[in-house]
Amino acid sequence: MVHPRLDADPTIRVSDLSLSYPAHAGGREFQAVEGVSFDIPKGDVVALLGESGSGKSTLAKFLAGRGPDAGEKSARIKFTGGDASVLGVPMAKLGRRARARLTAYVGHLAQDAGATLVPELNVGDILFEPIVERSKHFDRDALGERIAEMMDIIALPLSKLQEYPYELSKGQRQRVAVMRSLMLDPTVLIADEPTLGVDANNRPKIVELLRWYRERTGATLVLISHDIGMLEALARDVLVLQQGRLVGHGDINAIFRQADHGYVQKLAQALRATAYDEIAEE
Numbered sequence: 001m002v003h004p005r006l007d008a009d010p011t012i013r014v015s016d017l018s019l020s021y022p023a024h025a026g027g028r029e030f031q032a033v034e035g036v037s038f039d040i041p042k043g044d045v046v047a048l049l050g051e052s053g054s055g056k057s058t059l060a061k062f063l064a065g066r067g068p069d070a071g072e073k074s075a076r077i078k079f080t081g082g083d084a085s086v087l088g089v090p091m092a093k094l095g096r097r098a099r100a101r102l103t104a105y106v107g108h109l110a111q112d113a114g115a116t117l118v119p120e121l122n123v124g125d126i127l128f129e130p131i132v133e134r135s136k137h138f139d140r141d142a143l144g145e146r147i148a149e150m151m152d153i154i155a156l157p158l159s160k161l162q163e164y165p166y167e168l169s170k171g172q173r174q175r176v177a178v179m180r181s182l183m184l185d186p187t188v189l190i191a192d193e194p195t196l197g198v199d200a201n202n203r204p205k206i207v208e209l210l211r212w213y214r215e216r217t218g219a220t221l222v223l224i225s226h227d228i229g230m231l232e233a234l235a236r237d238v239l240v241l242q243q244g245r246l247v248g249h250g251d252i253n254a255i256f257r258q259a260d261h262g263y264v265q266k267l268a269q270a271l272r273a274t275a276y277d278e279i280a281e282e
């Protein structure tokens, strides 16, 4: 079994990768990602962009080692061609034990993660749970301090630790989910729409938390996000998907300047509009 190498560089290697969903309900197998190739160097922050249905979540889940996780068989992602490795671990035929080892270092914030927090646990237990599951022996005080620091960055009062998900707003639940995804100190974090459902005032706090985490750990981040503020603040390179194919890859400014792709054009326009607002406000 190949063990994850935390210093692997590139951290993520993808070559001619194809992924599909199995045939179900009389339908045919569906090819969600086709012939995609790219490398993500160690410590980079990369944004994965593309319109709805372009394959972003599928690729993200697969690279996070969560491809086979879905309860329904029909939603399990099938590797159908090419090559991919994360932290030096080949993803093609990842056995259960190898997957468990890898996912200890690769965090995945699933889309709409705030909506799937365990309802029976309070926020404190939700945050401690990933650690407790891994080991009974951990430094509770040090961890408590780290949680307090994160709560401060993300502007949630410590009293929220005693509350249950149903007592929080949608945006607060999402902020808790983002904190939870960082609890195991992932070397790679793949985050699907981290600011989804969070109001405009609080989105920068999530950006701040991810920036804090990145500076503290040097982790590699893959962000799926339409949040211009987040893209501008964190991402250096972008990957653009369209109908499962990679149609753009490069420096965020160069890709937005070229903007020969409809979806990216819209994002670039939004970016210019935001920049204009900021100038107008000065």
Ligand SMILES: Nc1ncnc2c1ncn2[C@@H]1O[C@H](COP(=O)(O)OP(=O)(O)OP(=O)(O)O)[C@@H](O)[C@H]1O
Binding pocket: 021, 022, 030, 032, 050, 051, 052, 053, 054, 055, 056, 057, 058, 059, 074, 075, 076, 111
């Ligand atoms: N369980 C499934 N079975 C069959 N096809 C699926 C399944 N899940 C997703 N797909 C299809 O795979 C394609 C890629 O979906 P995916 O969720 O990866 O896109 P996305 O870019 O993340 O979209 P969004 O931005 O809306 O989340 C879509 O055409 C979608 O309909």
